[in-house]
Amino acid sequence: MNRFITLTFFLTLTLLLSSCCREELLNLTDARERVKQYYEGGQYDKELDEIVFDAKTKFSTIEVKQNSAVIFDIDDTALLNYEASKRMGFGYVKNMVDEWVSGAEVPAIPRVKDLYDFLLNKNVKIIFLTGRFSDEYDYTYQNLINEGFAIFDTLIVRRPEEQKLPAVEFKSNVRTALTQQGYEIIGNVGDQWTDLDGPHSGIRIKIPNYLYQTK
């Protein structure tokens, strides 16, 4: 009898625990609405204000040398793809993305542009490093110019032999090569941790991105 009571007790406890602690799953419709609110309701800009303010404070403490450089990622760091993402229902449709980026009219993120201007005024060298491919170089270059990112040392895209490398490996390899060329990378600005992880990153500035995540 005692065994029966003990078994019943543990079964009830297990059932209670599994029902009370079940993770509430967010419905996709609600998730989309929350993301939309985040970007369009001022929260994204507010968060960026704080991040850029903090970044400027950190860079102000650094002595800028002739070879000091800051790396900027492009997609959703310098330029914002939010409108394209919204048009695709926050999914990914390759043809639509290709059309969107090849128009060279992807808008700048003004607060990141402000950080770029701040660094230029401090005579920091700017390097754009993107996971975009080499056949996208021309319109990517043009887009940066169109959006006011007119001064930079170099724009680096993925070469054909680098297409299959994981993002973190591709970007780390480039930073190592740049360091060997003589640059001192004092900072790195990106919307993905794969932009920032790895060696020679300097001060890491993470731009928020609730649209997608690169692994």
Ligand SMILES: [Mg+2]
């Ligand atoms: Mg990016």
